[in-house]
Amino acid sequence: MAAHPPMTDWATDFDHTTTEWAQNAPEIWETFRDGCPVAHTDRFGGCWFPARHGDVSAIAHDTEHFSSKSVVVNDLGFFGEAPVGFAPPITSDPPFHGIARRLLLAPFSPKAIAALEPATRRTCRTLIAEMLERAARSGGAADAAVDYAQHIPVQVIAHLLGLPEGDGDKFRQFIHRILEAPGQVTPVSPDDTLVAYLQQFIAERRADPGDDLISHLTRAEVAGVPLGDDHVEGTVALLLIAGIDTTWSAIGASLWHLAQHPGHLARLRDEPGLMPFAVEEFLRFYAPVTMARVVAEDITIGGAEMKVDDWVLLPFPSANRDPEAFEQADEFVIDRRRNRHAAFGLGIHRCLGSNLARMELRVALEEWVAAVAAFELADEGPDSVRWSTGQVRGPRELPIRVLETLPMEETK
Amino acid sequence: MKINYDRSACQGHNRCYLLAPELFDVDDEGYAILRIDGEVPAELEEKARLTADNCPEYAITVEG
Secondary structure (H helix, E strand, O other), X not given: OOXXXXXXXXXXXXXXXXXXXXXXXXXXXXXXXXOOOEEEEOHHHXXXXXXXXXXHHHHHOOOOOEEOOOOOOOOOOOOOOOOOOOXXXXXXXXXXXXXXXXXXXXXXXXXXXXXXXXXXXXXXXXXXXXXXHHHHHOOOEEEHHHHHXXXXXXXXXXXXXXXXXXXXXXXXXXXXXXXXXXXXXXXXXXXXXXXXXXXXXXXXXXXXXXXXXXXHHHHOEEOXXXXXXXXXXXXXXXHHHHHHHHHHHHHHHHHHHHHHOHHHHHHHHHOHHHHHHHHHHHHHHOOOEOEEEEEOOOEEEOOEEXXXXXXXXXXXXXXXXXXXXXXXXXXXXXXXXOOOOOOOOOHHHOOOOHHHHHXXXXXXXXXXXXXXXXXXXXXXXXXXXXXXXXXXXXXXXXXXXXXXXXXXXXXX | OEEEEOOOOOOOOOHHHHHOOOOEEEOOOOOEXXXXXXXXXXXXXXXXHHHHXXXXXXXXXXXX
């Protein structure tokens, strides 16, 4: 695919897959909320960007006019057909959506997820210990995204799905192709795709099931009929894609914040009761995920006349900073008491993995706060951090200097 | 204080269960279950208000 031509104007020609957008996104959303408030681009075959919370919420709750058949805006068009889509249930519409989602609700319920916390904590402790050991030999230099944040969800998801933890680089490469530059990379060999990779494991689990989620799906039935290979592959692909960049982004952005706000780091260390509120505020202020819909029936939203088959981005991160919906919306309030943030979406497609992501973020921060007493950005410049492009936004590199550490307890 | 929970609006965000497990449990699929029959004990009023103020789907309301 050809590289995209340069943007002429944010409100009428935006391109969320560019570095320029990624580095300036919160400011761009603000100009949209105050102005348009629904931006448009002819790129990708035509796409809308409703910036305000009210419009985002209305679209997320309206499954009549908006289909989920394709949720990553790209140059190649729609990947699947309604109502099932490529990766059920995220790409499914009612009534099939509810059937596909129910198969997964129990393993992602808060009580089921709580069982994964001890292993997640061990992962975080090991990663921090290794990072601090290296930092101690290099004048405190470390990368909080590369050395820490990116590995946490990879290891948790690999464990959940029963995939080799050592395949993290592979997962990240598949995900990069799909999310960061959708449709813009050179075609790859059919053997080197996410689906081909997953097919071998699904076949293995069908033959020899374990207690992992892939085995759970190979055993699952709808109306007495086992799920087809397409359904299982799509759902496993979804769990892998949706569970990694997103959580990595949330953890990385939270650490980027703490690097610049040592007072917040100290408060999290000294006030354990603050953490649940802080986690939700990190999720509000640094929400990584923008979803998308396809218009199924013509409708006018925020003055924008949306037509069948137009793309519509659902920018939950922009909704989360809308002053119409939040007090002091543009400020990070670490102990915010009223926080109906939409980081995990709204309506029937509420992020299935929200309990897992929230647990990972909390544990990652708890362990960081317990081990790192002081740290700062290695470079203070505005472009010291590279934010990912596309619909998942987080720092992909986060160079820091560790200034002071705390003695770590023995990992149990 | 009275608390109301609208199951049809709940999408299983689980914010209420995290903030006030004394007031909300969750079922096997992660949807909330209100544990009391509407009247909030005085010592839980602040927590009840928190659950209402943090539900992304406006599924919880308190009166009084």
